[in-house]
Amino acid sequence: MPDFCGIHLDHPVINASGTYDAIAARRVFGDALLEDFPFSAFVSKTITPEPRAGNQPQRIWETPAGMINSIGLPNRGLEGFLAEDLPELAKLPVPLIVSVMATNHEEFSRLVAAVEAREEVAAIELNVSCPNVHSGLIVGEQPAETEALLEVLRPLTEKPLIVKLTPNVAAPEAVAVAAEAGGADAVSLINTLKASAIDPETRAPAPAAGHGGLSGPAVRPIALQQLRTVAAVTEVPLIGMGGISSGADADEFLALGATLVAVGTESFRDPRAGARIANELETKVSEASLRL
Amino acid sequence: MTAPFGRRLCEVTANQATGGYRLFSLLDREGPAPEPGQFYMLAAEHGWGEGGGRPFLPRAISVAEMAPAKEGVRLDFLVEGVGPGTDRLCELEAGEEVWVAGPLGNSFETPKQVNPDAAGAILVGGGIGTAPMAIWRRHLVERGIPLRVLLGFRNREHSGGLTELFCAGGTLCPDVRLASEDGHAGHQGYVTDLLATMLTGDDAGSAVVYSCGPPAMLEAVRTLCAEHGVACELAMESPMACGFGACFGCAVPKPDGGYLRLCVDGPIVRGDAVAEVAHA
Numbered sequence: 078m079p080d081f082c083g084i085h086l087d088h089p090v091i092n093a094s095g096t097y098d099a100i101a102a103r104r105v106f107g108d109a110l111l112e113d114f115p116f117s118a119f120v121s122k123t124i125t126p127e128p129r130a131g132n133q134p135q136r137i138w139e140t141p142a143g144m145i146n147s148i149g150l151p152n153r154g155l156e157g158f159l160a161e162d163l164p165e166l167a168k169l170p171v172p173l174i175v176s177v178m179a180t181n182h183e184e185f186s187r188l189v190a191a192v193e194a195r196e197e198v199a200a201i202e203l204n205v206s207c208p209n210v211h212s213g214l215i216v217g218e219q220p221a222e223t224e225a226l227l228e229v230l231r232p233l234t235e236k237p238l239i240v241k242l243t244p245n246v247a248a249p250e251a252v253a254v255a256a257e258a259g260g261a262d263a264v265s266l267i268n269t270l271k272a273s274a275i276d277p278e279t280r281a282p283a284p285a286a287g288h289g290g291l292s293g294p295a296v297r298p299i300a301l302q303q304l305r306t307v308a309a310v311t312e313v314p315l316i317g318m319g320g321i322s323s324g325a326d327a328d329e330f331l332a333l334g335a336t337l338v339a340v341g342t343e344s345f346r347d348p349r350a351g352a353r354i355a356n357e358l359e360t361k362v363s364e365a366s367l368r369l
Numbered sequence: 370m371t372a373p374f375g376r377r378l379c380e381v382t383a384n385q386a387t388g389g390y391r392l393f394s395l396l397d398r399e400g401p402a403p404e405p406g407q408f409y410m411l412a413a414e415h416g417w418g419e420g421g422g423r424p425f426l427p428r429a430i431s432v433a434e435m436a437p438a439k440e441g442v443r444l445d446f447l448v449e450g451v452g453p454g455t456d457r458l459c460e461l462e463a464g465e466e467v468w469v470a471g472p473l474g475n476s477f478e479t480p481k482q483v484n485p486d487a488a489g490a491i492l493v494g495g496g497i498g499t500a501p502m503a504i505w506r507r508h509l510v511e512r513g514i515p516l517r518v519l520l521g522f523r524n525r526e527h528s529g530g531l532t533e534l535f536c537a538g539g540t541l542c543p544d545v546r547l548a549s550e551d552g553h554a555g556h557q558g559y560v561t562d563l564l565a566t567m568l569t570g571d572d573a574g575s576a577v578v579y580s581c582g583p584p585a586m587l588e589a590v591r592t593l594c595a596e597h598g599v600a601c602e603l604a605m606e607s608p609m610a611c612g613f614g615a616c617f618g619c620a621v622p623k624p625d626g627g628y629l630r631l632c633v634d635g636p637i638v639r640g641d642a643v644a645e646v647a648h649a
Contacts, residue, residue, distance in 0.1 A: 096615060102613050102614060104371075105473060105613040107374070109373070110374055130626065131628060132620075133620075134621070136608070136618045136620055137608050137618035139423055139424070139610075141425070143425060146610075146616070146618065148616075148618065345426060345427075345616050346376075346425075346611075347376050348376065348613055349376070
């Protein structure tokens with residue numbers, strides 16, 4: 078029974094932000110989704126201050142042992158999320174973590190303050206894989222930008238603040254240290270890796286945006302190495318993710334010090350992957366104790 | 370109706386060549402019977418990504434036909450091998466198992482549900498897109514709804530399913546007309562030529578058009594119907610990783626901006642609910 082920033086969870090498997098729409102899944106699968114919810118906490122899609130339609134298709138591209146996505150964060154915006162999505166997500170039988178993203182400190186503050194005010198929300202994840210419009214720099218690629226953002230947001234909420242690291246940097250551990258110094262309660266990693274493919278029919282880059290983020294088992298060894306370097310220099314709890322598709326995969330992240338693991342792409346292949354992986358982990362643990 | 374939560378293994382009970390396509394059957398012991406137009410996410414239990422390669426994601430395949438079976442429901446799928454996923458589905462052998470999630474998505478509406486004044490249906494299928502027209506055709510026939518079926522194929526190599534899905538007693542069903550681009554069967558030209566002729570008839574306004582096929586054909590159908598003021602429902606296709614609203618990959622542009630998620634808002638979409646049908 079993991080304890081994550083004071084939140085008690087039934088098992089260590091949650092979802093990666095943006096990889097499970099619990100509202101749509103309930104429409105498709107009915108109340109069975111709630112009765113047998115696959116994750117011990119639910120992370121929302123990233124919410125932005127204003128609504129976003131998302132990117133032009135084609136948005137996804139299958140690659141060896143993975144996929145590239147260029148979805149573009151479609152969401153209802155803060156107001157739509159609070160009015161329409163949050164009441165539905167509050168019906169889920171697990172704690173709710175809301176992911177937010179903005180392009181300047183003022184808008185980020187507005188998001189965090191609004192989510193802080195909602196008791197349905199257990200924690201907030203900051204998606205920092207976005208540019209700061211003032212500096213033009215991707216916040217999560219710059220330790221100083223990350224720390225400055227946390228220093229603005231930390232006083233606005235008592236809820237746990239999780240910083241989602243981007244893997245597209247030379248030294249993710251430097252950003253993790255900055256997040257911790259700025260007051261982050263936890264760090265999650267990895268986000269998707271920048272990637273591109275070629276459409277064999279058109280010989281044009283794919284998906285339509287020309288590039289996107291790579292996920293799936295193909296990225297797991299990279300995720301493990303980044304988790305290793307981050308775990309070596311941080312004290313805060315870590316959420317590890319990147320290509321986890323089995324209990325054995327999840328255990329690799331736990332072995333490196335992750336408190337929780339998150340499942341993303343595997344849920345596309347198996348809508349109950351989270352529960353299966355949690356079961357496989359539990360079986361692995363009980364088998365290990367039998368061997369003692 | 371909701372789908373069973375998660376995926377399940379279903380046994381392959383048959384897989385036969387039909388023209389240039391394959392028609393295979395699964396025995397689904399758990400799921401409800403699908404409605405015409407619905408689809409499943411399919412992935413072979415073995416030979417599907419374990420080696421670290423492709424295929425990796427399940428493939429969204431519409432149901433071509435279904436029938437009650439002794440211990441469940443028989444599901445028939447028409448597939449053409451066009452990549453690693455469909456190639457693997459084509460080579461399935463009886464006794465193998467397939468991971469199945471579904472039935473997923475919405476289904477066709479009857480002509481009267483689309484247009485209270487409608488008296489009949491025109492079904493337009495192209496290539497592999499003839500598959501959902503088969504189950505929908507049978508459904509309409511059983512309910513005594515007048516219909517015409519127009520089916521088009523590029524050539525003999527890119528055709529199939531006629532004998533199994535649109536014939537009775539070895540003869541093409543009388544309501545079915547064919548077109549082929551190479552002239553090997555029926556009208557030489559596009560299936561939309563046949564539709565254009567039909568829509569100029571006096572009673573065309575009392576029909577609802579249902580269509581599934583390649584993007585260029587669907588766009589031609591959508592445009593023809595709009596020009597003639599005839600309602601249409603399009604069974605669309607899009608790259609899709611999950612089939613249940615999770616991945617947001619299957620975006621289809623709406624006419625007024627924004628996108629539909631084809632897996633949960635479709636795959637059946639009214640012609641006026643989408644912008645131009647683009648090649649995905």
